[in-house]
Amino acid sequence: MKKIVVRKAGTVRLTSAAT
């Protein structure tokens, strides 16, 4: 049986230092 491997896509968090 062929298993289809699906990977989780990365997340995107764009930042700025608080001070």
Added chain:
Amino acid sequence: MDAAAVDLDRPLRLYPLTFLEEGDEVTVGRADIDSYGLFPADGAALLRRLETGETPNDAARWYNTQYGETVDMVEFLEVLEAFELLVPDGEEVVEAGAVRWQRLGRALFSPVAWVLYGLLFIAGIVAMFREPAVVPTYHNIFFTSSSLVALALGNVLGQAPWILLHESYHALAGRRLGLNSSLSIGRRFYYVVFLTKLDGLVAVPRRKRYLPMLAGMLVDVLVVTGLTLAAVPLVSSDGFAGFMGRFLLAMAFGTLLRFAWQFYFFLRTDLYYLATTVLGCNDLQTVAKGMLQNRLYGLIGRRDKIVDAETWTPRDREVARWYVWLMVTGYAVLTGLLITAVVPAAIRITEMAVRKLFSDISPLNVLDVTVFLILNFGELILAGILAVRGYRRRTPATAS
């Protein structure tokens, strides 16, 4: 919904999906909840068959004809369920409306806007050459000598509007592409950061991801040049006008420091996302950390803790082999800074505050010292609290 109990001779209902083909993989997911998976080309093709209303059994027969193999359909449906792509029984699909602020996003990155940005940048640079008093330098931080509290307060609160503008530009560049976004507060090592979540970027072609990623730093540059320009007629004045001129320059220098902070790419800053996009990665930092942990667990004989490298994309694995050392070096440098600069500074600041407190126990002085300590340590303490909360979330107490 239990995938194993699904009637394989009935068509499935799927949420509206986005497909982005990239090389051997296809990013498929739901834009409404930002849930995306990287499917192999055959998996994405199989999903498209289901999307057109074919029953799972018919789609499996098609797969067998097409690829000469029998697909594990039940397992595939479990994957679709894990990514929340299947509509549960009794639930209706609500059409997602257009995202808000899309028109503003388009206007801010229109050709006219780019011309204005260019003019502002050139005018700011010219002003710096013509008026040496407004050139960014660390001396600009000291915009007042009247009170240390006022100085710290001005430098901390003076950044707030520009930080929000930075994050707004990320969000609006995303809205321009029709992507949802949200703002939150998080932590990068011992820095507290504001975060714009733009997970939908993984579903747009890579060349369209650069602008939303760089929009924050673009506006940082414009803020520095804009504040500098505004300070030109004020800096040589006396009284309140002179004070305002110095305060504008203090905010400009603070913005420049935040711009420089983006080069700590190993903290997953905007430049990290830019670099990983150029390199064709998916989740480089997670893979680099996983690789490091696997190596450490291997050394101490905890084979049960080792993560299966097959869960990472081949490109991530390839890049992580050398990136992991950059990441370790970066964290080592910041730890060195913490030990040699931040901690000694914290000790000295505390000594000063305690001495000042005991010199005068009046309510006003106590308030002055308290505000001073909050301004200096508030961010470090908040970073510590966020770190502890994050650690607790990752390691839930096991039931005994």
